[in-house]
Amino acid sequence: MPSSQTVRALLIVNPKSRQGAEAALEDGLERLRQAGFTVEKLVSQGPEESRQAVLDRCSELDLVIMGGGDGTISSMAQVLYDCKMALAVLPLGTANDLARSLAVPETLEEAFAVIAANHRRRIDLGIVNGHYFFNVANLGLGVTVSEELTDQVKKQWGVFSYLKAFFAALARIRQFKIKLTVDGEHKRLRSIHMAVGNGHYYGGGNVLRDCNEIDDGLLSLYSLRPQKVWELLTLAPLLREGQYDLDKRVFTAQGRDIHIETRPSGMAIHADGEPVTRTPAHFEVLPGALEVVAPRPVPDPSNPEGFTP
Template sequence: MSPSPVQTKRRALLIVNTHARRGAEAVQQVEEALVGAGLAVERQACAKRDDLAGLIRSRAADIDCVVIGGGDGTLNAAAPALLDTGLPLGIIPLGTANDLARTLNIPVNPIEAVAIIGAGHEKKIDIGLANDHPFFNVASIGFGVDLTRALTRDAKSRWGALGYAVAGFKVLSRMRPFRARIIQGDSRIMSKTIHLAIGNGRHYGGGMTVSEDAAIDDGRLNVYSLEVRSVWKLLVLLPSMRRGTHGRWHEVKTLSGQEIVVQTRRPRSVNTDGEITTKTPARFKVLPGAVTIYTPAP
C-alpha cells in the first residue's frame, strides 16, 4: 500500500492596506486567522498604492494566492498583477464601501472572510477595462468623478459610508450636465447627462446597483446615463438606483455590450473603482472570467 501524498499548505501573500478604514486594527488578527485556516502566510507591507502590482509580480513564483485587506481602491491597484499572474485573490473587506465584496457576498467581518479563503472555493469573474485601466465594479464620468474628488480620506474615516452622502450633496449643488456620445456596435446614442456609469460588477458607490440583472460573471458591461434636470429628480431616483431599477425611468438611458466607446466634446476624467485613472475619449471592454476570487460556495 503506497503512502498517501503529503498535502502542502497554500502559500499566501498577505497585503493589508493599513490606511484603510479598519486596516491597522485588523492586520494581526487576519494573519493569525489565515494561519489557523491552514495557509502558510508571507506578510508584506506596501506603503504606496502604485507599488502594489509590482510587489505581487515580484513574489508570484513563490506563492499560490494573494490575500488583500483593504477597500475597492486597493483591490483595483492589484488588478493588473492578478491579470498578469493568474493568481487567485482572497478579499478581506476593510474599506468604506467594499462594493466588490458586496457583489461577491463576502462578509465584512474579517474572520468570516478568512474562513471563505480557507475553504478554497474559487470563482472566475469578469474585469472591465477603461482605456486599458482595469476595474472590478464601475467606471464613471461626471458625478462619479466629482464625488471622488470631494470624498477625502478624512471624511471616509470619520463618516464611513455616510461620507458618500455628505460629499454627494456638496457635489450635486454645483453639478452641470455635459454631452456624451455613447457608441456600442452600430448604435450611436447622444446623451446630455450628469453621470455616465459603465458597470462590470453589480454594486458601486457604497451599495448602489448598476442594474437589476447585472452580474460580475455575465460577460458584458451595463451602461446607464442619468439625464435628470434637477437635484430633486435625482433624489426621487435614489431608491431605484440602490435597487438597480432606475433603467425603468425615462430620464435614464441604458444599454449593455462587450465593448463601449464614450466620446465627449472636451476630455473628461474617468473614475475606475474610486480612482481617477484616464480621460475621454474612452474605450471600455470586458474580459470574461479573467480573474479568480475565493468566494462563498454556491
C-alpha cells in the same frame, strides 16, 4: 487545488485601512495557518510597492489576499491578471463594493473563514483606455462625488461618507453631450452622469443594475438625463436598487464593447473611485479574467440540483 496542498499566500494590507483591525488580522492569519496556508504579510505604503511585491513572487504564490478598500484592490487588477494570480478580499475599506459583489462577509472573522475554505470562482474585469477595474467607471456627477469623498470626509462620516459627498456634489452638477457606441450601435445623449460597470455594486452599496453580475461577460451602462436637483433626489430609490429601466430619465444599455466621446472633450473618468483617464474612452470586458476566493453559492430551494431551465 487539493486540500492537502499548502496554499502559499501573500497578505497585502493598506496601513490606512488597518487601524483598529490588528487583533482581528492576527487571529485571521492564525486561522489560515491552521487551515494549511503559509502566509507572508506586507504592510504596503502604496500601489507600486504592492504591485512589485506580487511581480517578484509570481512563481512562488498561489493567492494574494488584499486588505483594503476598492481603490486599493483595483490598483492590483492588472498585475493579478498578468500573473494569473488568484485574489482574496478582506473588506477593510469604506465601501467594500467588490466584497459585496463577491458576497464576502463584512466582518474580518467571517471573511477569513471564507478564505480558509478556499472556494474559487472566476470573475470578469473591465478595461477603460487600458486601465483595469472591478466595479465601475464613471464620469460627470460620479467623478464629482469621488472628488468630494476626501479622507477627512471618510474619517468624519464613516459609512455615511458617500451620502455626504453626494449632496456636496449636487451643487456642482454640469451637463454634457455624449456620442455613444455600444457593440456597434450608435446613440447621442445629454447627460449629467454616466457609469459603465462590471460588478454588481458601486458607491457604497448602490446596485449598478439589478440584472448585472460580475461574471456575466457584459458591461452595464446607465446615463442620467439632465434634470433638476429635486427630480434627481426622487430617483434615489431606483438608483440605490439599480432599477433604472423603470424611469425614462435614465438611459441604459449592456454590451461588451463601448466607446464614448464627450463634449466637452477630455472629461475625467474615475474607476473604482480613483482617477484613471479622460474621454474619449473605450471600454471592454475580459470575461472570466480572474480567479477569486468567494463563498460557495447557496443552493436555490426551487432548483436544488442546479439545473438550468
